[in-house]
Amino acid sequence: MADVLKKVPVREQEPKVRATNFEEVCYGYNKEEAMEEATRCLNCKNARCIQGCPVSINIPAFIAEIKEGNIEEAYKVIGQSSALPAICGRVCPQESQCESKCVRGIKGDAVSIGKLERFVADYALENDIKPEKPEKTNGHKVAVIGSGPSGLTCAGDLAKLGYEVTVFEALHELGGVLVYGIPEFRLPKQKVVKKEIEKVKELGVKFETNVVIGKSTTIDQLMEEEDFEAVFIGSGAGLPMFMGIPGETANGVFSANEYLTRSNLMKAFDDSYDTPIAAGKKVAVVGGGNVAMDAARTALRLGAEVHIVYRRSEAELPARVEEVHHAKEEGVQFDLLTNPKEILVDENGWVKGMKVIKMELGEPDASGRRRPIEIPGSEYEIELDTVIMSLGTSPNPLISSTTKGLETNKRKCIVAEEENGQTSKAAVFAGGDAVTGAATVILAMGAGKAGAKGIHEYLSKKNA
């Protein structure tokens, strides 16, 4: 009998092998492993894990179905709360959400809720289990802007309620950060993202790509000229930040968004695609979040020696523990308590290095983390040919600047009510990174759900 205090281990690709390919790192559970892990769940009456899940999946109920081997039933339970389980099971920061609340975690490992969810969702994808479709539409049109997790969730929920939903997406592919940001080796595009989106299509949602709201048309025009009765804005937080240090416009300096977009969306790592990428031989990634880890591990797979340059210590790294662990295993080096001062540029305008300074941790700042302080005189230079800036993003002003009466706060985020997504403009709702600033997939989904509920209440009242 296995140790009930420990998770059933999950099979992964060997670090040395996976560091050279873009195949998925984690293989996930098979049915036996999933059923065994499911036995560890105590089916708590007052299940604290549910409180940790932003979309309140009935975790003990779906795990109980796995225990019995009823995977299809387990999928139905999850489907009541989540439209994209194969994605959340992979990229949710479970350790700080559902699993952080699990009672099993008090004495041993928490139940592997995320991996179980992934198993059920993958099973449903492989066996083509479809979500239930509404009998007929109610004739009311709703527009959703952006096809990231918030938009997809909002669209799916509204379609289930019978609305005629059209999603407008600026890029040529659907999925938002799921396709242009998070790499293939963490979230397979064809096998998982595309198929989950297919399910939303099967609910009757229409999609129009290559439409940039604010440019190709505006929110007011959608309502006045195309008869949409309500609009949900799920346009994300896609505007990259830079440091403002000398040398940042040199060739070989990229935002993480550009680097990842070239690799993921434009498939520059695949020779048969036309978009080029300057892969780099020695790369520094500045920052310590999930995005930085993804950029670093992508550069590594494109053949570079990679350093994460982060100004605080390991304990403060904002990235998920699992991602940091994977990056280390694969050979990414961590230059911690180090901050860039200047990017050094050669006579042809290319990066040749970076001047950095050592840091130490001082008193806690407003975020409660200890503030990094420069150590005077500790500057040194490192040789590099590529620098990837991963300092975070802020919401794109394209929509807020072209929509009259839509209030934003000083961080350029759209102001919206948390419980129903209502913005300062009538009939316009918003959620996800566009409202919160860069956050997580599951929070964006939660906001999409809230937005769908808000729109339904609004339109039910209006059309009553």
Place this chain on the structure above:
Amino acid sequence: MYKILKAEQLTANIFLMDVEAPRVARHCEPGQFVIVKMDEKGERIPLTICDYDREAGTITIVFQPVGASTTKMKELKAGDYFRDFTGPLGNASELVEEDIEELKKKKILFVGGGVGAAPVYPQVKWLHEHGVDADVIIGSKTKDMLILEKEMEAVSGNYYPCTDDGSYGHAGMVTTMVEELVEKGNKYDVCIAIGPMIMMKFVCLLTKKLEIPTVVSMNPIMVDGTGMCGACRLHVGDEIKFACVDGPEFDGHLVNFDEAMKRQQMYKTQEGRAMLKLQEGDTHHGGCGQCGGDE
């Protein structure tokens, strides 16, 4: 899918297409651009909107093959499709936003170089339709490389073609033509220069000396064209601007052209390789744009 209604070769190396894109045609203004993508595996290529027909729902693009993607693109024929066609992107030309009566008082000079004549055209046409006749200088290497002559002449006040080799019109670079016009006593309130970066740089050096405020349309390397990637960033004065959302037009006297030109060369060697592959023919069959290359 976006249907190509007309595909025409204007000169040995410049091509024109009319493409069906009703949403773009309904909302675009002079100065804006589109991003096209030929097929599944193609690059996203930014191209200025050269003309538009709101009723017919079409956009005219004019392009010059320079790398692998644009070379493949020239093989497309009427009846073929672009997989993706996004726009209008960027801001409309400042002229379009200005008060018409104020504009009428101004003496405006356009300078276009090479394929840059294409983006100059919709602006000159728009002014003409609003009762403002601007002077237009268009430069090219030789007579055969001049484009849209008839169309341009019809909408400009004075039209001055220039050729580097003297085979037609004024002999010499566009900058010498600007000097000549100013020496003859022409006073311009604003100059709009669109063309290769090197041309815009030299026009700006000259107009700075002549104290003519100058607007340029920047064409850096882009990926998304919506402000998401930062590939298109450039220095305008002390500030970093994203050409796709803050531009593409900027005050030419503030743009750091040397830096922008270096950034444009970023993928030079890689593209060279892509070009070779293309010429050797192992990545593409007939250039139909539909097959997605080797699958």
